[in-house]
Amino acid sequence: MPALKPIELHRTGAADLIAQALREQLVDGELRSGDPLREADLAEAFDVSRNTVREALRLLTSAGLAVHEVHRGVAVKSLTVEEVRDLYGLRELCELAGALRAETIDSAQLATLRTPLDLAAAAVVAGEGRDAMTHDLAFHRAIVALACNRRLDAVFVGVLAELRLGLAMMEPSSLEQWPARNEELYARFAARDAAGASERLVPYLARSCEELIGHLQETGTGRDA
Amino acid sequence: MPALKPIELHRTGAADLIAQALREQLVDGELRSGDPLREADLAEAFDVSRNTVREALRLLTSAGLAVHEVHRGVAVKSLTVEEVRDLYGLRELCELAGALRAETIDSAQLATLRTPLDLAAAAVVAGEGRDAMTHDLAFHRAIVALACNRRLDAVFVGVLAELRLGLAMMEPSSLEQWPARNEELYARFAARDAAGASERLVPYLARSCEELIGHLQETGTGRDA
DNA sequence: CCCACTCCATTGTTGAGCAATCTGCTAGCG
DNA sequence: CGCTAGCAGATTGCTCAACAATGGAGTGGG
Numbered sequence: 001m002p003a004l005k006p007i008e009l010h011r012t013g014a015a016d017l018i019a020q021a022l023r024e025q026l027v028d029g030e031l032r033s034g035d036p037l038r039e040a041d042l043a044e045a046f047d048v049s050r051n052t053v054r055e056a057l058r059l060l061t062s063a064g065l066a067v068h069e070v071h072r073g074v075a076v077k078s079l080t081v082e083e084v085r086d087l088y089g090l091r092e093l094c095e096l097a098g099a100l101r102a103e104t105i106d107s108a109q110l111a112t113l114r115t116p117l118d119l120a121a122a123a124v125v126a127g128e129g130r131d132a133m134t135h136d137l138a139f140h141r142a143i144v145a146l147a148c149n150r151r152l153d154a155v156f157v158g159v160l161a162e163l164r165l166g167l168a169m170m171e172p173s174s175l176e177q178w179p180a181r182n183e184e185l186y187a188r189f190a191a192r193d194a195a196g197a198s199e200r201l202v203p204y205l206a207r208s209c210e211e212l213i214g215h216l217q218e219t220g221t222g223r224d225a
Numbered sequence: 226m227p228a229l230k231p232i233e234l235h236r237t238g239a240a241d242l243i244a245q246a247l248r249e250q251l252v253d254g255e256l257r258s259g260d261p262l263r264e265a266d267l268a269e270a271f272d273v274s275r276n277t278v279r280e281a282l283r284l285l286t287s288a289g290l291a292v293h294e295v296h297r298g299v300a301v302k303s304l305t306v307e308e309v310r311d312l313y314g315l316r317e318l319c320e321l322a323g324a325l326r327a328e329t330i331d332s333a334q335l336a337t338l339r340t341p342l343d344l345a346a347a348a349v350v351a352g353e354g355r356d357a358m359t360h361d362l363a364f365h366r367a368i369v370a371l372a373c374n375r376r377l378d379a380v381f382v383g384v385l386a387e388l389r390l391g392l393a394m395m396e397p398s399s400l401e402q403w404p405a406r407n408e409e410l411y412a413r414f415a416a417r418d419a420a421g422a423s424e425r426l427v428p429y430l431a432r433s434c435e436e437l438i439g440h441l442q443e444t445g446t447g448r449d450a
Numbered sequence: 451c452c453c454a455c456t457c458c459a460t461t462g463t464t465g466a467g468c469a470a471t472c473t474g475c476t477a478g479c480g
Numbered sequence: 481c482g483c484t485a486g487c488a489g490a491t492t493g494c495t496c497a498a499c500a501a502t503g504g505a506g507t508g509g510g
Contacts, residue, residue: 011295012295013295013462013463014462015462015463038490038491038492039491039492040490040491040492048463048464049463049464049465050464050465050492051276051463051464051465052462052463052464054276054493055279055280055283058240058280058283058284058287059283059287062284062287063287070236070237070238070471070493071471071472071491071493072471072472072491072492073491073492082375083375083376086376086377087376089372089374089376090374090376090377093318093319093322093377094318097318147314149311149314149315150307150308150311151308151311151314151315151384152311152315152318155315159376238492238493238494239493239494240493240494263459263460263461264460264461265459265460265461274494274495274496275461275495275496276494276495277493277494277495279461295461295462296461296462296501296503297461297502297503297504298460298461451510452509452510453508454507454508454510455506455508455509456505456508457504457505457506457507458503458504458505458506459505460501460502460503460504461500461502462499462500462501462502463498463501464497464498464500465496465497465498466495467495467496468493468494468495469493469495470491470492470494471490471491471492471493472490472491472492473488473489473490473491474487474488474489474490475486475487475488476485476486476487476488477484477485477486477487478483478484478486479482479483479484479485480481480482480483480484
């Protein structure tokens with residue numbers, strides 16, 4: 001036994017890798033809502049066959065990140081106002097499920113909230129808006145994780161991914177206010193105050209939702225289905 | 226303009242049709258947990274190419290109904306006890322979100338609860354256990370629909386589909402008690418009593434969950450990941 | 451009994467090919 | 481001038497055949 005092969009526990013096929021690459025381009029805002037995803041182009045870009053690209057696109061569409069119209073191809077999904085409302089409604093449900101557990105968390109779980117919070121704060125002072133948002137969302141994912149339900153986590157990750165379709169297109173407003181707001185929320189968890197955490201979470205999400213909707217309407221995105 | 230072509234608003238490709246056909250075989254229990262889904266077999270059975278089958282299988286796996294191990298193929302997913310707990314936790318979240326709206330529903334919404342309930346009752350007296358379960362689940366889907374959130378509906382449908390992987394394998398116990406239990410729940414909605422509905426929903430789901438887990442452990446399904 | 455080796459079934463991926471369909475353009479017509 | 485028909489060109493939907501890579505089952509030797 002010369003050397004342990006670098007463990008590739010989660011070996012993935014080419015289609016999965018391409019889907020992941022596209023996902024990343026989506027959340028980074030490199031692909032904008034409505035952009036067409038042409039099979040031939042992607043096949044050449046990733047140097048794979050068109051069939052493999054098709055599999056990757058199936059994954060994206062079934063994840064809700066793209067839409068697929070027969071004989072017209074796949075395009076990056078553009079969110080409608082109604083969809084944003086639904087997504088935020090679902091997001092609220094997920095986060096409240098996590099916040100409910102605030103009463104019974106231990107210090108290790110509290111630490112999982114602390115880390116992304118610090119990273120987000122650092123990104124804010126560095127003026128890195130995109131990073132700040134990434135870590136902010138990680139903070140919220142940690143909140144949901146308190147519910148100790150992997151399926152719930154998966155749903156939440158999907159919701160965030162779809163929301164980022166819209167969020168990626170707007171400059172986060174009042175960035176410098178985020179750390180204070182998050183610290184306040186964190187303090188409620190540190191105090192094991194579930195009700196207090198929920199009370200702060202709901203208006204925060206409502207504000208964030210209306211902000212995104214406002215931006216969608218401004219830029220005229222998310223028009224006809 | 227001789228005749229309006231029968232509108233096919235939701236044209237679907239072959240892969241989607243096959244995925245749907247397999248889904249139906251899953252909820253009907255014709256395919257059991259762990260059964261392998263071999264590409265060549267399916268290609269011949271549905272008379273399509275292997276690539277098309279692969280696309281359909283991608284859809285199933287990303288919907289959580291099948292598992293995919295590289296170079297080992299796709300198999301019908303077998304639920305672990307932990308997954309069942311998570312699924313029921315998520316299901317509870319969805320249904321409670323619907324039950325919360327009990328205060329403000331109108332008579333039309335109440336009617337959407339009534340219909341599947343009657344169908345389920347009829348199936349019970351007819352001794353059609355499978356149909357009874359189908360309509361019972363439709364009743365619960367109607368509860369979730371009260372939240373008026375399409376995304377939530379989609380999540381719930383996915384959760385139910387996964388649960389049916391396990392439910393399809395067991396004979397529903399105490400079938401004749403279902404109608405009474407459901408009527409009781411319906412009465413709370415008719416009375417616009419959200420708290421009462423929630424209080425009845427939670428233990429019902431808990432019982433159902435433990436029943437499924439018990440059956441899984443009996444039959445030894447859901448072993449090693 | 452256990453290990454190594456071979457063989458076979460199955461998957462992963464490719465590339466070419468063709469029918470169906472959409473899109474944009476052009477030409478003809480009123 | 482506006483409008484429709486229809487003709488390419490582009491793109492997708494799906495098939496087919498092939499080959500490499502991998503996993504598992506069987507086989508034989510130690």
